Amino acid sequence: MTEHDHHHHDDHSELSETELRVRALETILTEKGYIDPAALDAIIQAYETKIGPHNGARVVAKAWSDPDFKKALLEDASKAVRTLGHMGRVGDHLVAVENTPQRHNMVVCTLCSCYPWDMLGLPPVWYKAAPYRSRAVKDPRGVLADFDVSLPKETEIRVWDSTAETRFLVLPMRPKGTDGWSEEQLAELVTRDSMIGTGFPKTPGGPS
């Protein structure tokens, strides 16, 4: 099998040029002894299978269920999350910010794509793209409308621009009608966007 067999028609498209370029760089780095390609496979696999919003959802569900944990989370999120175990990858400088009826939090990185990867996985394309990065700090209500989210007029909106190594995790409000629910059940309601501040958790019996 040669490279040629795969690229009859799209040799000149941006995509195949990019693919060839990526392959070339990996070949060079491997030949020069800088990397083991199997280690790259393992990084990719971790992001595809292990690191995702289910981690953040567990943290939120725990905070909804356990007032002491919630207090610890708001005081020092990195430290609090480490007490949960099975989440060894949480980095330092994690800050949890709490939504209340008076205040809604929303996270952005206007300069690049800073995001709590260890809690939420890889950031979605929209988070890294110009429309969100440009407008979130100037017109957050307009951005929320793009997500079909609207807030009462008087609610304060706090936008956190991630300009250093602090990573922000939004602690959304617990949905009504979930009294007595287990942490596992609650975690099912926590969406990625609700932890960025561009969405709400699912509601019991609502659309999933």
Add this chain to the structure above:
Amino acid sequence: MNGVHDMGGMDGFGKVEPEPNEPAFHEKWEGRVLAMVRAMGSAGAFNIDTSRFYRETLPPHIYLASSYYRKWLLGLEDLLIDKGFVTKPEIAAAHAQGKAKPVKKGKFRLEDVEQSLVRGHFERPAPAPAKFKPGDRVRAKNIHPATHTRLPRYTRGHLGVVERILGCQVFPDSAAMELGENPQWLYNVVFDGTELWGPEADPTVKISIDAFEPYLELT
């Protein structure tokens, strides 16, 4: 630098378009690029600030027209060439040609993966006490460094309030240029929307940034 990457407050980019059930990667090569950046960073070829700086210095028309991981690829190539880890002829030939320049922590192997997935630690011992405290009114300086900085343009010259102290951390402006970590106090500083965007702006909006001490002055 006043580049196109510093997008806060720009107009004309259109609506945000969320993609339902978005996959981790849209193309296989995207994962390879992410992993190469992680691997070479972990091996000590560069720090995170330098890698950001290389993406920011892509020509504006390329930056705006390239997908996220395409920017990562172009930045990585430029960075590895500039630091002498690969050469332009090697890229053109798609194969190694010369001897490898040693990398600080050695080859990136399978056993290094776990550690590479943990975010770095950026807090450092403070060379001096913090100048500001929560509640202080500060102004984001009107500065325009031509190299890497993390003070977004839309805050420069504006008044805010220190909300919390985030410790003394590696200063990206120095680290990106490989001038040492030069640790500086870091603060979360809150601005009123109307201070940044004028009296017509939504009065319920507040915006905060994490600002290093050299970005700020007392008012």
